[in-house]
Amino acid sequence: MRSLRLELVKLLHQKRTYLGWIGLALVPVIVIVAGALQKPHRPDPGDPPFVTHVGQSGLLVMLAVLYALASFLLPIVAAMGGASSVASEAEVGTLKTWLTRPVSRTGVLFTKWLTAVLYALAGAALVAVVSLVAGVAAFGLHPLVTLSGTTLGPGHALALIALAYLLVAAGAVCSLTIALLLSTLTDSSLTAATIAIAVFTVLTVLNAFSAFDFMKPYTYSAYRLAFVDLFRSPIYWQPIRRALVDYGVTVGALLLAAWAVFGRKDVLT
Amino acid sequence: MGTLSREFTKILYQRRTYVGWAGLLAVPLLIVLALDLSSSKPAPGEGPPFFAAIANNGVFVPLAAIGALSFFLFPLVASMAGAFPLAGEAEQGTMKTWMSRPLGRGTILFSKWGVAVLYVVVGMALVGLGGLLAGWLVFGAHPLLTLSGTTIGIAAGLGRIVLANLVILAALLCMVSLALFVSTLTNSSLTAAISAMVVFVVLTILNGFSYFDFMKPYTFTSYNMAFINLFRDPIYWHPIRNALLVYGATVAGLLLVSWLIFRRKDILT
Numbered sequence: 001m002r003s004l005r006l007e008l009v010k011l012l013h014q015k016r017t018y019l020g021w022i023g024l025a026l027v028p029v030i031v032i033v034a035g036a037l038q039k040p041h042r043p044d045p046g047d048p049p050f051v052t053h054v055g056q057s058g059l060l061v062m063l064a065v066l067y068a069l070a071s072f073l074l075p076i077v078a079a080m081g082g083a084s085s086v087a088s089e090a091e092v093g094t095l096k097t098w099l100t101r102p103v104s105r106t107g108v109l110f111t112k113w114l115t116a117v118l119y120a121l122a123g124a125a126l127v128a129v130v131s132l133v134a135g136v137a138a139f140g141l142h143p144l145v146t147l148s149g150t151t152l153g154p155g156h157a158l159a160l161i162a163l164a165y166l167l168v169a170a171g172a173v174c175s176l177t178i179a180l181l182l183s184t185l186t187d188s189s190l191t192a193a194t195i196a197i198a199v200f201t202v203l204t205v206l207n208a209f210s211a212f213d214f215m216k217p218y219t220y221s222a223y224r225l226a227f228v229d230l231f232r233s234p235i236y237w238q239p240i241r242r243a244l245v246d247y248g249v250t251v252g253a254l255l256l257a258a259w260a261v262f263g264r265k266d267v268l269t
Numbered sequence: 270m271g272t273l274s275r276e277f278t279k280i281l282y283q284r285r286t287y288v289g290w291a292g293l294l295a296v297p298l299l300i301v302l303a304l305d306l307s308s309s310k311p312a313p314g315e316g317p318p319f320f321a322a323i324a325n326n327g328v329f330v331p332l333a334a335i336g337a338l339s340f341f342l343f344p345l346v347a348s349m350a351g352a353f354p355l356a357g358e359a360e361q362g363t364m365k366t367w368m369s370r371p372l373g374r375g376t377i378l379f380s381k382w383g384v385a386v387l388y389v390v391v392g393m394a395l396v397g398l399g400g401l402l403a404g405w406l407v408f409g410a411h412p413l414l415t416l417s418g419t420t421i422g423i424a425a426g427l428g429r430i431v432l433a434n435l436v437i438l439a440a441l442l443c444m445v446s447l448a449l450f451v452s453t454l455t456n457s458s459l460t461a462a463i464s465a466m467v468v469f470v471v472l473t474i475l476n477g478f479s480y481f482d483f484m485k486p487y488t489f490t491s492y493n494m495a496f497i498n499l500f501r502d503p504i505y506w507h508p509i510r511n512a513l514l515v516y517g518a519t520v521a522g523l524l525l526v527s528w529l530i531f532r533r534k535d536i537l538t
Contacts, residue, residue, distance in 0.1 A: 014460075015455065015460060016455075016457060016459065016460035016463065016464070019460065019463070019464050019467065020463065020467070023464075023467035023470075023471060026471050027471070027474060030471070030474055030475055030478070030481075031478075033480065034478030034479075034480040034481060037480045068474055072341075072470050073467070073470055076463065076466055076467065076470070077463075077467075080459060080463045083459060084459055088457070088459065091360045091361075091457075092360075186284070186285075188285060188357075188458070189457075189458070189459040190285070190349060190352060190353055190357070190458040190459045190462055191284070191285040191288065193459055193462070193463065194285070194289070194345060194346075194349045194462065195288060195292075197345055197466075198292050198342060198345060198346075201341050201342055201345070202292070202295070202296070202299075202342075205296075205299075205337065206299065206303075209303040209304075209307065210307045211302070211303040211304070211305075211306035211307035212303060
């Protein structure tokens with residue numbers, strides 16, 4: 001626990017921690033300003049779900065923002081968190097010092113992973129709170145109409161939205177763990193983060209081609225919008241369960257690989 | 270020129286350089302593979318621009334590839350390229366050594382910018398040549414059908430593809446300069462690259478809302494599809510000219526600010 005607290009202190013003393021959070025928090029602000037002032041226009045069938053009707057309820061702001069977050073920003077910020085964990089200590093030359101203390105390498109690795117997970121979760125929570133407060137202030141708290149046409153009370157809807165945020169954050173943990181694995185393989189945090197983001201993007205592109213449908217059930221990127229199924233009535237649990245199994249296996253395998261690499265790594269800096 | 274060639278030697282000794290180039294080259298090859306393997310051909314208008322035309326004409330592969338890449342992967346690689354040369358030296362502690370040589374700070378800054386641009390140019394050339402070769406082998410080369418319905422010869426078509434690459438290169442110069450600018454403010458290459466990407470994503474989201482249309486003429490992200498107009502007959506130059514003006518102003522502005530900051534920066538490592 002003590003090493004986790006130390007990691008968190010380190011995290012909070014870095015400029016980029018706040019840059020990531022600010023970037024995330026800008027999204028709900030943009031969506032609300034645009035939704036409040038935009039001239040009403042006919043919904044376009046190509047629009048992502050929830051985005052068109054943002055002005056109807058503050059809760060829809062949370063979902064529209066989550067949509068943008070799941071496809072782009074959260075994987076980027078999570079990859080940054082995962083990549084800076086091991087590699088940036090190697091860059092600054094403090095990894096050696098760190099390892100001279102009576103801590104096990106396993107402990108160091110998992111503490112760093114946990115710190116990065118907390119960073120991504122805090123980012124998601126920040127976005128949720130900003131979009132809830134600002135969205136309700138701008139558009140009011142109204143019942144949510146599900147994709148199946150039924151209506152959910154605000155309390156029930158909020159609980160489902162919280163679940164959806166957790167699900168998206170779990171998807172981001174996959175990107176983060178890739179970045180962590182890469183940051184044990186290289187001494188450059190930039191390389192680790194870029195490759196992790198590129199892997200996510202390339203997998204997303206591959207998911208769009210029917211020729212690569214065979215790999216869809218196994219790639220974590222294919223489930224990035226699985227949270228939408230929470231807003232059917234009754235809730236369509238099957239894809240969500242699959243997403244969670246896939247995330248679990250991906251994160252477990254990557255962590256194991258990272259542990260195997262870092263456990264026997266020559267730490268030169 | 271000597272400074273630039275030394276910078277280029279440096280990046281050729283970094284693993285990340287080749288990872289980035291290989292990742293870019295993989296995209297046109299995967300597109301060709303996906304279209305060759307899939308049983309159903311994409312419907313016209315589906316996927317990125319020029320995508321549906323590939324199956325009948327391999328010459329469209331490099332075009333579809335740069336169209337698909339310019340949404341996300343090209344900016345990502347460009348921001349990595351722009352962030353590393355300056356901040357990477359600060360991270361490794363070689364900046365001070367570099368500064369002790371009889372070179373102006375302006376020369377150093379611009380050779381760093383130049384090497385990042387060279388990196389991006391090589392990446393784009395790989396995408397273009399690799400895509401063209403793979404497309405030609407798999408789908409054959411035929412005269413190109415323009416968006417206006419006329420047909421142009423292969424040589425003229427290739428000329429326009431080169432022009433399209435130059436327009437996209439100009440857009441990527443904005444990302445390179447943005448990352449370079451942030452890297453004069455921080456000593457971490459990861460922070461510089463991620464900040465540039467966050468700016469890119471936030472601007473793209475802003476461009477998606479009609480309320481923010483007033484800033485569209487001034488943001489470099491809103492022109493990423495301008496190159497399409499090269500494939501009308503006659504070429505519709507107006508949006509391309511606008512795009513190049515905005516790119517030029519953005520790059521010049523960012524370089525000027527970077528130079529003002531770097532000129533008087535305290536170099537501590």
